Amino acid sequence: MGENSEIRAVHTDFESVRFEVLKGSAIIEIGQIDKKSPIEIATPNGVLTLSKDTLLRIDVLAEGTRVSVRQGDVIASNGASKIPHGKVAMLSSESAPELAKLDKDQSDSFDLWSFNRAQTLTAANVQALRRTPRSEEHTSELQSQ
DSSP: OOTTOEEEEEEEETTEEEEEEEEEEEEEEEOOOOTTSOEEEEETTEEEEEOSSEEEEEEEETTEEEEEEEESOEEETTTTEEEOTTEEEEEOSSSOOEEEEOOTTOOOHHHHHHHHHHHHHHHHHHHHHHHSOOHHHHHHHHHHO
């Protein structure tokens, strides 16, 4: 979540997850998701539905909501429009989303912070896995009890 941003958790049940991005910017990464229980993200200019692994950025701006999809696909406005990976869409309450190619080389300090954070979390997870007993050892311990 970027500076001066506001996000609200509306529903947090596994079967019905819904957030609202009210203002500012958010980078959202979904690693695993049940296609039968998609995640909804409401913005001031439309609702986004995520039903597969996704990496996207949402920017609530004065002229609309910009949705940049780096991985996965996003459905906008209750299934009316698909925003595929590698595309940017400007959502407005008055017209269908306008799609453009995502410039992968364009980034700001928020993108860089998010990328560095993801690398740090990945490294921490690798370290944690190295410290975890192997599943074979764990299984034999359980069997001996």
